Structures are given as C-alpha cells and as structure tokens.
Amino acid sequence: MKIKEGFVLRRVMGKAVVIAAGNAGETFHGMIKLNDTAADVWQWLSEGCDIAQIVQKITEKYDVSAEKATADVHTLLDKLRAEGIVE
C-alpha cells in the first residue's frame, strides 16, 4: 500500500490539501482536503508505514481505540484507492 508518485500534501491556512503533479495530474484533477488524522495517516503512509504501524501511531497520538482506528484507516484508504491515489 503506497501513495502513487506525484501527489503532494501541504497545509494551506492550516488545512491539509492534496493535489497531483505531473502524470498523476492527468488522471486526477482538483484537490482533496484531509482532516488532521487523515493528514497524519498520509504522512505515515508516505514514510512507508504499513496499516498496523499506522493504527498504532494513531492510538498513541489520539484518544481512540485500536478497533476504531483500524476501521477509520480502512475507510480512508478505500476512499484514496477509489480516487486512484494509493496503490
């Protein structure tokens, strides 16, 4: 599971946005807004973490159960996969 090449995350006025550069920009138009947790997940994904590691990091950083974190990560990844952003 990894983010395809060309997607860039930056914070604009504190809000995390993702847009596509280069070839990625030819298939993906527009932008995606991520909430703080999703932006963290993005960051960890881009550092090469797997789902188990990401879930652990979420439970360390936020007051949330492993079950809830796992479900949330899967929901986010499904969404990103549907958009063609992760593979």
Added chain:
Amino acid sequence: MANIFGLGIADLSVEMHSRSPFVEHFCHDYLIDLPSHGVDMIAVTTEEQVDEELRAVEGTSRENAESLCLYRAIAEQLPRFDAAVFHGAAISYGDRAFLFTAPSGTGKSTHIKLWRKYLGDAVDIVNGDKPVLRLTETGVNVCSTPWAGKERWHKNRIVPLGALCLLKRGTVNRIRRADPTEHVEELLNQIYLPKNAEALGTTLELLDQLCRRVPLFVLECDISEEAVRTAFTAMTQEPYPNQTEGN
C-alpha cells in the same frame, strides 16, 4: 533558427529561446541585456509542446502558441524564486496593487476597465490577465509580464499587493472580507500548478503565504460606478475620490 534574447520579469532574468522573432517582439517592453554572471532561468520549448498548445487553444497562431509554451516554461521554474503565475487582473492605485480573480468570462477585464473609467489616470493596469506574484520579505509583489490576455493590458511594473478579490457577477454591489480557508479551492484554480512535484509543493506554500499576508475579499458587482466605489472603499480603505471624469 533560434532567436535568443533576455527577458526581465519579477526582478528575474530569463534567457529566452524562441524560433520566431515574434516572441521577442511580443516581449519588447521587458527586454534586458543577458547578464554576464548568468541568468536566473532559461526558457525553452519543443515543437511537440507547441503542437500540443496549438491543439489546446482554438484559433491561435503557431507563434502565439510558442509564446504561451515559453511562459509555461517560465512558470514551471518560478517557484524556485518564491513566485507563481496567477490568473487575475491587477491594477494599481497609489503605491499598491489590487488583484481581481475569477474564472475566465466572469468580467475581470470589464471591472478593471470601470476603475479606469471612473478613477482615470490614478489607476494603472499592471497586468490584465496573468501577472506573476512573488513573495517579498513581508508581503507579496504583483509583477507584470507581457502575457496579459487578449486585450494585452500590461505595464512593466512591480507593485506591492494591497488586496486580493474574488469577483462574482451580481445584481447588487457588495463586498465582504473573506476567510481564505473557505476559498482555497477557488484560489488553487487561479494559480499555475507546476507539473514538477517539488515545484507544486512550493506553489502550495506560496498560496498559503498569499492567504496569510494579503487580505481577501469577495465582491459581487454589476457594471456601474457603484461597483467601483464598493470595491475601492473596502480594498483601499481610503475615501472614494470625487473625480468622475476620465476615460
């Protein structure tokens, strides 16, 4: 046969490589001697890129397509200098610039023409379509370029940006200070997004700084003098001049 000349925009030196003499002529207000210590960037384009541009822009000439390709080559490199091409109409009043942005066809040109009509020579058009925005120590400068839309309203100047305004067509004239967080997507559509991922990241950082440094307004307006008065009063924070003549 290559035609090489120096272009000065946004306080940067560009070594331009064009095929036709048209581009140099097009850039004539911005020509500089190529500095002996090296240029900030080189702008080149390929036949393939020009072909693609010709297909994308209906009814344009090959020379004009080449000129647009060269501007894109510059735009790709501007983030290195904390700068980006922005789609909007920039005017100056006093020592500040005011930038109106909106999707093509909304009426940016019409609106800035009204400023000229009612405020006369106190207003200058810096660039009617595609100025460069460049971060300074604490603010943002609007820099003119020869690329200025079909009207080609431009004047070779660099002016500090006083306010940015999202322009919308309306039946009443009203303006409000806006929270940029609610308009990120609209602003992203108006800034040149480079193909290179690193340059794209820098462009987003630039947009963030633009939002932080410059007040954003949303203007709904018609084509009356009231439209100018409404925008002027809020954006310049100055009393509207009594003068109504001019052209």
